[in-house]
Amino acid sequence: MPAFRQVLPILVVLAAVIALGYPLALVFGLPLARRDLSDLRKWRKELVTSLAPSDLTPLAEGGAITFSPQPGRSVLVLEGHPLExxxxxxxxxxxxxxGRPLLVPGEVPERLTDLLYRFPVEALAGEGADAIYAGTRLLKEGISPAAERPDGKRLDFTFEGAEGPVLVADRLLLEGEGFNFDQGRVILSEAPPFGSEVRRIAADYAVLDAAAGIVALARPAAAPLQWAQEVVRLAERLGGESDGANRLFTLEHTPVLENDRGRALYLDGSPLRGNGERPSERVSGERATFTFESASGLVVLDGRVLIEGIDYHHSGTEVVFVKPPARNARLRLHPDYLLVDPERGEVLLAEPPMPGAVLWVAEYSYYSEPACGPTLYQCFLALPQHPVPFPHWIARRVAPFMSKFPLNDERNVVRATFYTTLGTLAALGLGGIVGILLAVVFVLLRPLERALLPWVVASQTIPIIALVPVLLLVLGNFGITIQTSLLPTALIGAYIVFFPVVVGTVKGLRSIDPLALDLMRSYAATPSQLFLKIRFPAAVPFLFTSLKLGTAAALVGALVAETESNNRRGLGFQILGQVQSGNVADVWILLILSGLLGIGLVALVGLLERIFAPWKRA
Amino acid sequence: MVEPRPSAPTGCEGTEVVIEVDGLSMVYSERGAETVALQDANLSVLNGEFVSLIGPSGCGKTTLLRLVADLIQPTSGRLEVAGKSPRQARLDREYGYVFQAPVLYDWRTVLKNVMLPLEIMGVPRDERRLRAARLLERVGLSGFHQQYPWQLSGGMQQRVSIARALAFDPKLLLMDEPFGALDEITREAMNLELLRIWEETRKTVVFVTHSIPEAVFLSGRIVVMTPRPGKIERVVEVDLPYPRDPETRESERFFELATEVREALRGGH
Known part of the structure; x- marks a missing residue:
C-alpha cells in the first residue's frame, strides 16, 4: 500500500495527460486535417502526359510495343495524329x-566530349526532347537543384536524389576534378559565385544550354547517342461518344487543374484551344455587342454557358446579346472547348466532333489526392507541426531533442536548463537580499516606506518585456551579455523577485503580537534585540512564502530575458527558437521542462524553509 | 506538610511594601472621548503576598497591572514598584509578566522560549540553559525542552509562560488572567500548581482574574474592583490557611469568603 501511495501521484499525472492530451490533440488537430483534405492547393498535382515506349527495339524490329505505366483509356499517337x-x-x-515507320530519326548529335553533346536546337524544344536514346534505350531527363544557395563562399552542397556530375551555371564538374564527396555532401573545389545556379544531374541527362542545344550526360553513353524526331506515343483518350451530336467528354483523372497552361487537347490531328478570349470591349452594362478574335465558340457569362439563338447570336466575330450583360460581368468566348466541371473532368466542346473522331489529350494535370493521404486519419497523422501534439509524439521527441546538440554545446537543452536554473537561483539570491534589506529599512523608517513604496509598486507595473531590452542594452555597453554572464538574468529575475519579498517581509516583520512586544518591553529589551530575536524570526515564514512566489516569477523573468536576440543560452532561447521554427512537439517539451524546473526550484525553496524555519507546522 | 510554609495570609514575610499605589488614575482619551479606566486607586502590596484583582470587564484591573509593569503611564497619582518608579523597576527587571495568552515565540523551542529573557539580559549561555531547565522542571515540563509551542496543549503553554516569567528570578510576578482561556479542570490543576510554585519561590504575586473561586482559593487578599469608572471597591482578606489543597474549596470558610467577594462585586453596581 505505501508503494502504491508513492506511485499514485505519477499515475494521476499520467492519467491526466492521457485523458486531456489525446482528446485535446484530436479536437485541435482534426479541423486542421479536415482543412488539409478539403484545400485543393494542398493536394498533390500529377501530370498526365503521352508516353513514349519504354523500349525502342520493337520500333526497329517489329515486336510488341510496351508502355509503362499503362493508362486506362488510351490511344496511340504518331506525329500528333491518333492511329486506328x-x-x-x-x-x-x-x-x-x-503506313510509315513509327520512329522518325533526327540528326545525329555532335559529340563534344564523353558527356557533352550538341543537338539540333529543335531536338530540345517541346516534346521531342523525350526521344533521346542510346542504342535502343530511351534516356530520361532529370536535374536536381542544390538545397543550399551559393553565397560566394560556400563549398559544400547537398542534392536530393541526384548522383551524376555537378553543374555550376553551365559548367560541368566531374567527381575528382571539380568536386568531391564528404558524408553525402558535395564539396566543390571552387566556390560558385553568389547567385549562380548549382545543380546535379538526377537521371540520364540534363539540358545544359537549350539555346545552343548542349546536353550533358550523367555517364558516358554505352551506345551511340541518337535523337528521334518523332516516336509513336500513347496518349489518353477522352471518355464520351463521338456520334456527331455529343459535345460532352470526360477526362479520366479528376479533379482537373482548372487553369492549366500545359493542358493540350486534340481532336484527331488538330489542337483545341481551351482558353477563353476576352471581348475587345468593356462590359459596361449597356453594351450588347462584343467583338472577339474567333468567329465561333462557347459564350460564357460569369461561368454560365449561354445558348446561341436564345441568349445571343453570332455575327461574324461579333456576339450580339439579346439583353446587355450586367456591368463588369465576366464574359469569355471559348473557341473550341470549355472545362465545365473540373471536379468531374467534364469538357464541353463548342462543336460536336464528327462520328468516329478521336478526342485525346497529350498533357494535363490533375489533383491526385491530398498531400497527406486520402483519409482524415492519415491527414491528421501527417500534420507535420500540430499545435497540440499527441502526448506520445512529445515523448518520442524527448530523446532526439535532448541529444540534438552535444552536451558541451550551449544549445544543448540540458545545458540550457542548467543556465536558466543558475540564472533563476542568482535572481532569487539577489532579489531576496535586496527585498529583505528594503523591508528592514521600511519597517525601521516608516516615512521612507511611505515615500518609496509607491515606486516599488510602480516598478512592478513596467512590463518586464519592455524592461529587458533596455537593461540588456545598458549592460551591453559594459560588455555584459547573457551570453557571457549570469548578471543580466539575475538582475531581471531579481527585479521581479524583490517585490513579493519586500511586501511579505514587511508584513512578517510587523506580524508580531502586541502582547509579544509588551513582553519584550517588560524585559527592557533593546531595539536591536527586539529586531533580531523577535521581528526577524517572525518574518522568516513570510519571507519564504514570498520567495516561493518570487521563484516562479523569477523563472519567467529569466526565460523572457533569454529570448533576447543575441543570446543563445538558456531555455528562453530554446523556446523562442523552437516556436520560430514551428517545432511544436519540442516547444511542448520545453514548456514541460520549464514547468518541472519551476516545481523543482519552488521545492528547493521549500527545503530551505524547512531548514531555516523548522518550527512551522507540518 | 512538616516543612515550614508561610501560613499567615498577610504580612508574615515582612512588611516591605513592593507595590505602593496612591491615588492612581488612568484616563484614556481617544478622539475627544474620555474613558476613565482607573480612578483614584489606593493599594499596598507587601513582599511575598498573593494579591488578586477581581472584577468585571472594564473595571481597570488589567490597567492597574499594566501601570505597575510600566507598559502604560498613569494620568495622575503616585506609583512605586520595589521602591522605585515603575520605569526604573522595569529597566531593573523587577517583575515577570504572564499574559492571558501564553505569548510563546513560534520559532523557539520550549527551552529557548524560557531562555529568551535570560538571553536578553545577557546571562551566559550555560547558565541560562541550566536555569531554564530548572524552571521547566518546576512547572512539570522536563521532557518537553525541544518541542515547539504548537505541539503543546494550552495548559502546558501557559506553564511555559510562567516558567519564562520566573526565569530571571524577578521579585514580583504580574499575572493577567493567566488561566482565563483554560477549561475548568485544567484551570483548577493550574491553580494548585501555581500555589505550589508560589510557596516554593515566595514571589510577590499580583493576579488578575474573573473567577471568584480562583481568587479565593489562591489569594491572601482580594482586591474587588468595579467598573465605570474603574475603582477599587474593597479589599477582602482571605484567612484560609496555607498550604491549600482541593479540600480547601469545599470548606465552609471558602464559601463564606466567596459570598463576601460576590457581594462586594454586587455592591459596586
Missing part, C-alpha cells in the same frame, strides 16, 4: 496502320 489501332499491339500492326 488498339494500344498494346504489335509494332508491325501499328506501323501498317500508320
Amino acid at each position: 489501332v488498339e494500344p498494346d499491339t504489335d509494332a508491325n500492326a501499328v506501323a501498317a496502320a500508320a
Whole structure:
C-alpha cells in the first residue's frame, strides 16, 4: 500500500495527460486535417502526359510495343495524329496502320566530349526532347537543384536524389576534378559565385544550354547517342461518344487543374484551344455587342454557358446579346472547348466532333489526392507541426531533442536548463537580499516606506518585456551579455523577485503580537534585540512564502530575458527558437521542462524553509 | 506538610511594601472621548503576598497591572514598584509578566522560549540553559525542552509562560488572567500548581482574574474592583490557611469568603 501511495501521484499525472492530451490533440488537430483534405492547393498535382515506349527495339524490329505505366483509356499517337489501332499491339500492326515507320530519326548529335553533346536546337524544344536514346534505350531527363544557395563562399552542397556530375551555371564538374564527396555532401573545389545556379544531374541527362542545344550526360553513353524526331506515343483518350451530336467528354483523372497552361487537347490531328478570349470591349452594362478574335465558340457569362439563338447570336466575330450583360460581368468566348466541371473532368466542346473522331489529350494535370493521404486519419497523422501534439509524439521527441546538440554545446537543452536554473537561483539570491534589506529599512523608517513604496509598486507595473531590452542594452555597453554572464538574468529575475519579498517581509516583520512586544518591553529589551530575536524570526515564514512566489516569477523573468536576440543560452532561447521554427512537439517539451524546473526550484525553496524555519507546522 | 510554609495570609514575610499605589488614575482619551479606566486607586502590596484583582470587564484591573509593569503611564497619582518608579523597576527587571495568552515565540523551542529573557539580559549561555531547565522542571515540563509551542496543549503553554516569567528570578510576578482561556479542570490543576510554585519561590504575586473561586482559593487578599469608572471597591482578606489543597474549596470558610467577594462585586453596581 505505501508503494502504491508513492506511485499514485505519477499515475494521476499520467492519467491526466492521457485523458486531456489525446482528446485535446484530436479536437485541435482534426479541423486542421479536415482543412488539409478539403484545400485543393494542398493536394498533390500529377501530370498526365503521352508516353513514349519504354523500349525502342520493337520500333526497329517489329515486336510488341510496351508502355509503362499503362493508362486506362488510351490511344496511340504518331506525329500528333491518333492511329486506328488498339494500344498494346504489335509494332508491325501499328506501323501498317500508320503506313510509315513509327520512329522518325533526327540528326545525329555532335559529340563534344564523353558527356557533352550538341543537338539540333529543335531536338530540345517541346516534346521531342523525350526521344533521346542510346542504342535502343530511351534516356530520361532529370536535374536536381542544390538545397543550399551559393553565397560566394560556400563549398559544400547537398542534392536530393541526384548522383551524376555537378553543374555550376553551365559548367560541368566531374567527381575528382571539380568536386568531391564528404558524408553525402558535395564539396566543390571552387566556390560558385553568389547567385549562380548549382545543380546535379538526377537521371540520364540534363539540358545544359537549350539555346545552343548542349546536353550533358550523367555517364558516358554505352551506345551511340541518337535523337528521334518523332516516336509513336500513347496518349489518353477522352471518355464520351463521338456520334456527331455529343459535345460532352470526360477526362479520366479528376479533379482537373482548372487553369492549366500545359493542358493540350486534340481532336484527331488538330489542337483545341481551351482558353477563353476576352471581348475587345468593356462590359459596361449597356453594351450588347462584343467583338472577339474567333468567329465561333462557347459564350460564357460569369461561368454560365449561354445558348446561341436564345441568349445571343453570332455575327461574324461579333456576339450580339439579346439583353446587355450586367456591368463588369465576366464574359469569355471559348473557341473550341470549355472545362465545365473540373471536379468531374467534364469538357464541353463548342462543336460536336464528327462520328468516329478521336478526342485525346497529350498533357494535363490533375489533383491526385491530398498531400497527406486520402483519409482524415492519415491527414491528421501527417500534420507535420500540430499545435497540440499527441502526448506520445512529445515523448518520442524527448530523446532526439535532448541529444540534438552535444552536451558541451550551449544549445544543448540540458545545458540550457542548467543556465536558466543558475540564472533563476542568482535572481532569487539577489532579489531576496535586496527585498529583505528594503523591508528592514521600511519597517525601521516608516516615512521612507511611505515615500518609496509607491515606486516599488510602480516598478512592478513596467512590463518586464519592455524592461529587458533596455537593461540588456545598458549592460551591453559594459560588455555584459547573457551570453557571457549570469548578471543580466539575475538582475531581471531579481527585479521581479524583490517585490513579493519586500511586501511579505514587511508584513512578517510587523506580524508580531502586541502582547509579544509588551513582553519584550517588560524585559527592557533593546531595539536591536527586539529586531533580531523577535521581528526577524517572525518574518522568516513570510519571507519564504514570498520567495516561493518570487521563484516562479523569477523563472519567467529569466526565460523572457533569454529570448533576447543575441543570446543563445538558456531555455528562453530554446523556446523562442523552437516556436520560430514551428517545432511544436519540442516547444511542448520545453514548456514541460520549464514547468518541472519551476516545481523543482519552488521545492528547493521549500527545503530551505524547512531548514531555516523548522518550527512551522507540518 | 512538616516543612515550614508561610501560613499567615498577610504580612508574615515582612512588611516591605513592593507595590505602593496612591491615588492612581488612568484616563484614556481617544478622539475627544474620555474613558476613565482607573480612578483614584489606593493599594499596598507587601513582599511575598498573593494579591488578586477581581472584577468585571472594564473595571481597570488589567490597567492597574499594566501601570505597575510600566507598559502604560498613569494620568495622575503616585506609583512605586520595589521602591522605585515603575520605569526604573522595569529597566531593573523587577517583575515577570504572564499574559492571558501564553505569548510563546513560534520559532523557539520550549527551552529557548524560557531562555529568551535570560538571553536578553545577557546571562551566559550555560547558565541560562541550566536555569531554564530548572524552571521547566518546576512547572512539570522536563521532557518537553525541544518541542515547539504548537505541539503543546494550552495548559502546558501557559506553564511555559510562567516558567519564562520566573526565569530571571524577578521579585514580583504580574499575572493577567493567566488561566482565563483554560477549561475548568485544567484551570483548577493550574491553580494548585501555581500555589505550589508560589510557596516554593515566595514571589510577590499580583493576579488578575474573573473567577471568584480562583481568587479565593489562591489569594491572601482580594482586591474587588468595579467598573465605570474603574475603582477599587474593597479589599477582602482571605484567612484560609496555607498550604491549600482541593479540600480547601469545599470548606465552609471558602464559601463564606466567596459570598463576601460576590457581594462586594454586587455592591459596586
